[in-house]
Amino acid sequence: LAAQVTTAYTLCWACVRNFKLILAYDGAGFAGWQVQPGKPTIQGELANAIEELTGEKVLPQGSGRTDAGVHGLGQVASVALQTVIPLENLWRALNHRLPATIRIVGAEEVPADFHARYCAQQKTYRYRIYRGDICSPFLANFVYHHPYPLDEACMLRATEAIVGEHDFTSFAAVDPEARDNPQPRSNVRTIYQSALRREGEELIYEVTGNGFLHHMVRNIVGMLLWIGKNSLPPEEMARVLAARDRSVAAATAPAQGLYLVSVQY
Amino acid sequence: LAAQVTTAYTLCWACVRNFKLILAYDGAGFAGWQVQPGKPTIQGELANAIEELTGEKVLPQGSGRTDAGVHGLGQVASVALQTVIPLENLWRALNHRLPATIRIVGAEEVPADFHARYCAQQKTYRYRIYRGDICSPFLANFVYHHPYPLDEACMLRATEAIVGEHDFTSFAAVDPEARDNPQPRSNVRTIYQSALRREGEELIYEVTGNGFLHHMVRNIVGMLLWIGKNSLPPEEMARVLAARDRSVAAATAPAQGLYLVSVQY
Numbered sequence: 188l189a190a191q192v193t194t195a196y197t198l199c200w201a202c203v204r205n206f207k208l209i210l211a212y213d214g215a216g217f218a219g220w221q222v223q224p225g226k227p228t229i230q231g232e233l234a235n236a237i238e239e240l241t242g243e244k245v246l247p248q249g250s251g252r253t254d255a256g257v258h259g260l261g262q263v264a265s266v267a268l269q270t271v272i273p274l275e276n277l278w279r280a281l282n283h284r285l286p287a288t289i290r291i292v293g294a295e296e297v298p299a300d301f302h303a304r305y306c307a308q309q310k311t312y313r314y315r316i317y318r319g320d321i322c323s324p325f326l327a328n329f330v331y332h333h334p335y336p337l338d339e340a341c342m343l344r345a346t347e348a349i350v351g352e353h354d355f356t357s358f359a360a361v362d363p364e365a366r367d368n369p370q371p372r373s374n375v376r377t378i379y380q381s382a383l384r385r386e387g388e389e390l391i392y393e394v395t396g397n398g399f400l401h402h403m404v405r406n407i408v409g410m411l412l413w414i415g416k417n418s419l420p421p422e423e424m425a426r427v428l429a430a431r432d433r434s435v436a437a438a439t440a441p442a443q444g445l446y447l448v449s450v451q452y
Numbered sequence: 453l454a455a456q457v458t459t460a461y462t463l464c465w466a467c468v469r470n471f472k473l474i475l476a477y478d479g480a481g482f483a484g485w486q487v488q489p490g491k492p493t494i495q496g497e498l499a500n501a502i503e504e505l506t507g508e509k510v511l512p513q514g515s516g517r518t519d520a521g522v523h524g525l526g527q528v529a530s531v532a533l534q535t536v537i538p539l540e541n542l543w544r545a546l547n548h549r550l551p552a553t554i555r556i557v558g559a560e561e562v563p564a565d566f567h568a569r570y571c572a573q574q575k576t577y578r579y580r581i582y583r584g585d586i587c588s589p590f591l592a593n594f595v596y597h598h599p600y601p602l603d604e605a606c607m608l609r610a611t612e613a614i615v616g617e618h619d620f621t622s623f624a625a626v627d628p629e630a631r632d633n634p635q636p637r638s639n640v641r642t643i644y645q646s647a648l649r650r651e652g653e654e655l656i657y658e659v660t661g662n663g664f665l666h667h668m669v670r671n672i673v674g675m676l677l678w679i680g681k682n683s684l685p686p687e688e689m690a691r692v693l694a695a696r697d698r699s700v701a702a703a704t705a706p707a708q709g710l711y712l713v714s715v716q717y
Contacts, residue, residue: 287589287593290586323476328552332552
């Protein structure tokens with residue numbers, strides 16, 4: 188009887204606590220966010236750390252996937268746990284168990300209806316292009332090295348063309364898992380901010396929107412690079428966007444320059 | 453006959469050019485400097501790049517080995533080649549073929565008697581200890597994270613005890629390949645500078661000497677950490693040094709905090 192009572196207590200719905208975790212990670216050593224058998228992933232490492240600590244087998248939900256090599260500065264995950272460990276201790280103990288290239292940089296208890304993916308309102312991504320001749324080996328996994336000529340003025344003007352609500356089919360990966368937010372069959376997204384700036388030897392692109400299709404930021408950056416290489420006018424960006432055809436746009440920029448900066452709720 | 457002449461020309465001793473290459477590398481993805489079958493190493497990658505470019509099978513000689521995970525800022529290698537490629541083109545083409553986490557940051561043609569290891573006069577190493585509570589995942593492979601209490605004043609005073617000529621047996625790895633410079637059977641080395649400083653959240657140790665035994669810098673840092681943890685006086689460092697016994701000294705500090713900064717000739 189005692190065992191039954193304990194079991195009933197452990198599984199009591201009222202005891203479930205919902206957590207919002209903010210994660211930073213160096214994506215270089217991982218096969219992306221999403222759990223995959225036999226490969227190190229951010230989601231998999233987080234699930235392992237939680238199971239080691241609490242004994243609970245759960246799959247933390249991210250705000251969206253990041254691909255292999257893509258970095259996180261403020262990825263958000265939600266996870267429901269029955270543990271009684273106080274928040275601060277849970278946070279510290281998970282960091283102790285996680286690989287040092289993944290850190291929980293923020294943690295809070297949130298209402299049961301919070302879901303990192305379904306509740307996300309806005310996301311911001313950053314892409315770093317290193318323009319210097321020789322790129323430090325310590326930056327190699329953290330920027331895209333492009334030392335060749337680029338017409339940065341043309342690129343700057345082209346960034347504005349994607350602001351607003353558009354069908355981003357031309358910038359969506361052609362694959363069946365193309366969406367990182369739950370709006371099936373629609374490739375319409377709204378971009379609030381799209382900006383390019385110079386910081387020393389780096390050209391930095393930052394974009395904020397209500398959601399992003401798979402590879403969308405890397406495809407936009409690929410298009411910006413194409414425009415920069417050929418000194419094309421900003422109309423080229425608008426033309427490709429209007430075509431709603433992936434095959435007319437430029438190649439996907441490499442993963443290692445991309446950062447998921449933050450998610451707003 | 454033409455083929456024979458060409459062969460003779462290719463192998464003509466007078467055509468051999470000796471190169472000094474200065475290398476920077478992120479050691480995280482490599483099994484150290486020294487070539488090993490089936491494992492990525494700095495020396496192996498450099499040899500591969502040279503062979504791909506010139507067709508010449510050579511083994512570039514480093515100023516000394518660095519262990520797996522140890523980084524290079526100014527490692528020096530020498531290599532004799534028969535290629536007629538101009539220096540600047542050779543440098544650029546090798547960087548193009550090397551992994552992006554290894555860069556040749558300096559290159560020059562040197563007299564035939566230059567050897568990166570035998571001619572080295574001084575070396576400088578740096579060790580980075582991160583003292584903050586949560587270490588950025590982007591620093592994880594580049595510092596040793598030690599957020600626990602340390603008496604930094606005691607550590608600072610202990611750094612002076614190793615300056616000068618000493619037998620460093622207490623700080624030498626107990627293995628048959630213990631030496632990174634060609635003074636067989638002697639563990640005597642001269643340290644010119646040994647300094648500890650704070651830079652924000654980092655505690656940085658820098659040491660310059662005429663040569664270093666295998667693991668010597670990491671063992672000195674291990675000893676400094678031991679002194680810091682227990683608030684021991686600098687005499688502890690001198691006592692352990694005088695014992696000439698590895699077993700009385702502290703554990704080896706982790707590889708990822710260590711950098712080979714420069715080699716003087």
